[in-house]
Amino acid sequence: MSSVTVHDAIRLALPVSTQIVAGHAGLHRPVSWPVVARGLAPLFTELHGNEFALVSVPALRDIDPPISLPMLIERLISVPISALAIVGHIDGQSIAIAEQANLPLLHLANDVDIRVVDRELQRLISDYDAQVDRRAAQIALELGEQSLAGGGFPAMLALLASRTGRAVAIFSVKGEMLAFHGSSEIKSTLLHIGLTPGTQRVGGIDTWCLPLTAAGHGIGFIVLAGPSLTDADKATVKRAAMALAMELTKTQALSAVEERYRGNFLEQLLAGNLTDPLVLQQRAREIGVDLRKPHVALVFSLPSDQQSQLQSQFVNAIPQLGSTIPWLNHALGVLCFVPADVANSSEKQIVQLVLHDVQAYFPTVRATYGRVALSPSDWVRSQTEAELTQKLLRTHTQPVLGYAEIGVYQLLLPLVNNTDAMVFYHQHLGALLDYEREQHGELLQTLEAFFDCNGNLARTAEAIHVHRNTLLYRLSRISQICHVDLDNTETRLSLWLAIKLHRLVGNRPTDSL
Incomplete structure (x- = not known):
């Protein structure tokens, strides 16, 4: 029989809606057994210490003589018990008494059946591993329901984080953080994590990494982060892995479709096939492109033996910008059009953010860009300028070059x-x-x-x-x-x-x- 703490009981046996209203300092107290208050005096027949007491406030008024909740708490503190869970109103005096004694005081929703809670606590204490597995299976089921309901990673990771009390992140196989739920400090730390399966300490934070697989192939990773990770945390993540892998597969498939649709839009526009202004605007809105903004054509290239890597992973290099930038694979590498978010920006200012992200992902990438296209009718011109500048870039040591910077070569190219x-x-x-x-x-x-x-x-x-x-x-x-x-x-x-x-x-x- 494993040693169960109050913290374990809250996570693995009590309803999700349980609130800790006092006594956080006592959450690591050991729990010997649950006890339920009777409907008559004495409320508890035998108490030996470290019990997890379950009480209904209305029942306190029905016994003879009645006993107030503050008085009951004071008596239980003297035993002492490990924790007290209450169904019904908890007054301020009761909270103050429990807080002073570091007694975990828990509030259960009015519709909670204390007998069910009692049974779950007994299961946890009698067979810790089996209860961990049951609770993990329940969470995995809820995650699947969230996925089917269209909640996606935001809802699924929020659920997993609330059940474990840990920060949770999803990474691609290439190490890009695709989704996260937790504090900004932990998120910043996890951006530098090495995705090695198992436990590691990163920036003073305990982490546990598990590969996500589909059809026998690795498709990503889930990382759990927080202080003193437990076997129960890991069991929960293992159970959740299938639902998360299915969501990741769905997300990747949807992303691939969106990329093809985005690329098709750009091909059609550059080929002059979208001549109807209304159709053009509608297609652009569908993929999140604002044609009212000026755009600059930007061509990225890598050596021929690395070009396929650039083309297949380009979207991962611009995770925060990909939804606003139409792009497609190109004979020279990747062609994209970057919108100007600030009026009267120069070409270099417009492309700077995208350049920074792509160069951080592909350190040896080289890039050229055309002049600003004020309307879609100018996109082909900007594209041609970026392509021509690539010819000069091949014989030049600079990694980035703009058409406006090449002087007489504008005539010679x-x-x-x-x-x-x-x-x-x-x-x-x-x-x-x-x-x-x-x-x-x-x-x-x-x-x-x-x-x-x-x-x-x-x-x-x-x-x-x-x-x-x-x-x-x-x-x-x-x-x-x-x-x-x-x-x-x-x-x-x-x-x-x-x-x-x-x-x-x-x-x-x-x-x-």
């Missing part, structure tokens, strides 16, 4: 596959590129630095770490190889544009635009 542009590129830079491949020289780097330094010889020599005379010799060789006069303004402009094109087609990283 659309010309990458243009025949005339490539003829121009090879006409002005071809001979120098051939020389560099044969000699493995540094003339192209020198010419780039020369233009980056606006033709200033001292700054150019310092930038490439050579003597001024060496720089002059290299510039002379460039003039000879390319058959150009570097003092001619038109020649400089042509070579500068050719070098800009080289940065797009030459696949060589650079630190500056």
